[in-house]
Amino acid sequence: MAFREYKVGARMFGLAFGSSMFITLYMPAVDIASVSATTTAMERQLAFGRVGGFSYEDPFLRGHGKPVTVDIVLDPKTGAAIEPTRAYVYTPEIPFPNGVRHPRILGELPSELSVSKGRMTDADEAQGAVFVVRETTREGISVPYIENVTATRGWTPEATLARADDKNRAFIGKGKIMFVREGCWWCHTMLPEQTQDWQYFGAPPMLGDFNGESPTAFGSDRKGPDLTHVGSRNSSREWMMLHFFNPRLVQPHSIMPRYDYMWGDVDADGRPIDYDAWRAAYDEYEAGNTIYPPEVPVPAVDSEARALIDFIINLK
Ligand code: HEC
Numbered sequence: 001m002a003f004r005e006y007k008v009g010a011r012m013f014g015l016a017f018g019s020s021m022f023i024t025l026y027m028p029a030v031d032i033a034s035v036s037a038t039t040t041a042m043e044r045q046l047a048f049g050r051v052g053g054f055s056y057e058d059p060f061l062r063g064h065g066k067p068v069t070v071d072i073v074l075d076p077k078t079g080a081a082i083e084p085t086r087a088y089v090y091t092p093e094i095p096f097p098n099g100v101r102h103p104r105i106l107g108e109l110p111s112e113l114s115v116s117k118g119r120m121t122d123a124d125e126a127q128g129a130v131f132v133v134r135e136t137t138r139e140g141i142s143v144p145y146i147e148n149v150t151a152t153r154g155w156t157p158e159a160t161l162a163r164a165d166d167k168n169r170a171f172i173g174k175g176k177i178m179f180v181r182e183g184c185w186w187c188h189t190m191l192p193e194q195t196q197d198w199q200y201f202g203a204p205p206m207l208g209d210f211n212g213e214s215p216t217a218f219g220s221d222r223k224g225p226d227l228t229h230v231g232s233r234n235s236s237r238e239w240m241m242l243h244f245f246n247p248r249l250v251q252p253h254s255i256m257p258r259y260d261y262m263w264g265d266v267d268a269d270g271r272p273i274d275y276d277a278w279r280a281a282y283d284e285y286e287a288g289n290t291i292y293p294p295e296v297p298v299p300a301v302d303s304e305a306r307a308l309i310d311f312i313i314n315l316k
Contacts, residue, residue, distance in 0.1 A: 032207065034107075035107065035207045035208045036106065036108065036109060036208055037099060037105070037106040037110050037208055037211035037212060038206060038208040038209050038211075039133055039135065039144040040205070040206075040209040041106075041208055041209050041211040041213065042099065042106070042110075042133045042144055042145075042146055042212075043133055044209070044210075044212075044213050045098060045099050045211070045212040045213050046067065046088035046097060046131050046133065046146070047069050047088060047172040047173055047176075047314070048066075048097065048173045048176045049065065049066045049067050049090075049094065049095060049097055049173040050065075050095035050096060050098065050214075051214055051215075052176040052177060052180060052213065052214060052217070053177065053214070053215045053217075057095070058177070061177050061178075061181035062177070063171070063173070063175075063177040063178060063304065063307055065093075065094055065095055066171065066173030066174045066177070067088050067094055067173050068088075068169055068170070068173075069086065069087075069088055069089075069169070069171075069172050069173075069310075069314070070086070070087050070088075070160060070161065070163070070164035070168055070169050070170075071084060071085070071086050071087075071168040072084075072085055072087060072163040072164055072168065073085075074163050075153070075155075076130075076155040076156070076159035076160040076162070076163045077153060077154045077155055077156075077159060085132060086132065087130050087131070087132050087149065087155070087160055088130065088131045089128075089130050089157050089160050089161055090123075090125075090128050090129050090130070090131070090157060091158075091161075092125075092126060092128040092157070093125065094125070096125055096129075097212055098214060099111075099114075099146065099211060099212035100120055100121075100123065100131070103120065105211050105212050106145075106146070106212070109138060109143050110144055113136065113143060113145035114145040114147075117136070117145060117147070118134065118145050118146050118147035118148055118152070119147070119148045119152055120145075120146045122148055122151040123148045123150065123151065127150075128150075128157040129148055129150040129151075129157065130148075130149045130150050130155045130160045131146055131147065131148055132147050133145075133146060133147075134146075134147050166301060170310040170313075170314060171306060171307040171310045171311075172310050172311050172314050174304075174307035174310075174311075175307040175309070175310050175311025175312070176217070176311050177307075178262065178304050178307055178308040178311065179217060179308065179311055179312075180215070180217055182262075184217075184219075184227075185218070185219035185220070186221060186223075187219075187221065187222070187223040187224045187256070188219055188222070188223075188224050188225065188227045189219035189220075189221075189226045189227070189228075190216075190218055190226065190315070191204065191205065191226070192204045192205075192226050192228055197226070200225075201225065201226040201228060201229065202228060202229035202232065203229075223255065224256060228315060229315060229316060230312060230315050231312065231313045231316045232316050235313055237309055240309045240312055241298070241299065241305075241309065242296050243256075244258070244259045244260075244308065244309065245258060245259070245263070245296045245297075245305075246260060246296075248286075249293055249296070259305065259308070260275065260278075262299075262303065262304040262305040263297060263299050263300075263303055263304075264299075264300060264303045264304065264305075266300055267297035267298055267299065267300060268297070268298040268299060268300050269298075270300075271297075273297050277294075281293070
């Protein structure tokens with residue numbers, strides 16, 4: 001009898017804790033599960049690949065096993081001119097994104113269309129596949145779905161890659177890994193708030209924009225600008241190149257760190273990059289002894305810097 005109060009207290013606590021967890025975790029989960037993927041969600045997950053952060057397949061976050069995004073204007077099979085199309089190329093053994101593996105994630109109508117019309121689930125990871133995002137209308141409303149163009153049009157990964165030159169290839173999936181690994185999210189959000197934030201950083205995302213993305217990179221703290229739509233305000237590769245090599249080249253008082261080490265050993269022409277010489281020349285410039293800073297090397301196609309720039313430029 002002496003401990004009756006504890007029994008009552010423990011039950012009351014259990015009830016209060018249980019119902020608050022039900023309200024904060026379970027109820028939103030039902031809501032989120034019923035939201036269909038938007039066009040943005042499909043484009044993001046197809047560009048990022050299965051995981052956009054740490055995974056056992058890529059424990060050191062080097063950007064392995066990612067698809068290549070290509071923009072093409074010629075049909076990879078027939079060579080005929082087509083509407084400019086963005087395709088996501090998964091060469092054999094590149095893991096498919098979550099929405100392709102588990103169509104349910106896309107929401108009822110988009111998953112049904114992706115399977116029936118887009119033949120999405122006919123794709124085979126061992127063979128590779130090419131995907132595009134399409135839209136169709138149902139009852140006056142536009143609905144996006146994923147089309148496996150390898151099955152519907154015979155576009156093989158190799159033929160599709162061959163239709164895109166270097167300018168029209170983007171290593172967005174690898175770039176997202178770089179963004180997560182380098183901790184850009186310590187200083188940059190990717191989530192404009194529903195306040196005057198809109199006026200500068202653009203529209204906040206919708207709930208359905210993230211179906212199938214893992215993980216998201218919203219960021220928590222803002223020491224630099226929000227990057228959700230940064231590619232719409234600044235799409236200059238040259239500016240990004242200078243800014244990542246050393247932010248002080250374009251923003252004299254920037255507190256952003258330099259990421260020159262992401263260039264690796266050689267530049268786009270295969271010439272070795274001499275960081276010490278570059279730094280010495282930069283110090284001369286900073287001291288006011290030279291008029292121009294040293295030239296920034298163009299990053300090699302397989303460099304981490306190239307992938308990061310591709311990712312950032314494509315944040316529209
Ligand atoms: C220490 C905080 C910090 C970190 C870490 C950081 N940034 Fe920044 N970033 C800033 C600040 C401050 C600015 C604004 C001044 C400037 O442009 O340099 C900025 C500007 C930018 C801009 C230009 C934004 C615009 O609106 O035009 C881009 C793009 C960018 N950062 C990308 C990145 C990426 C990618 C990374 C990770 C590789 C990164 N930043 C890491 C602080 C940071």
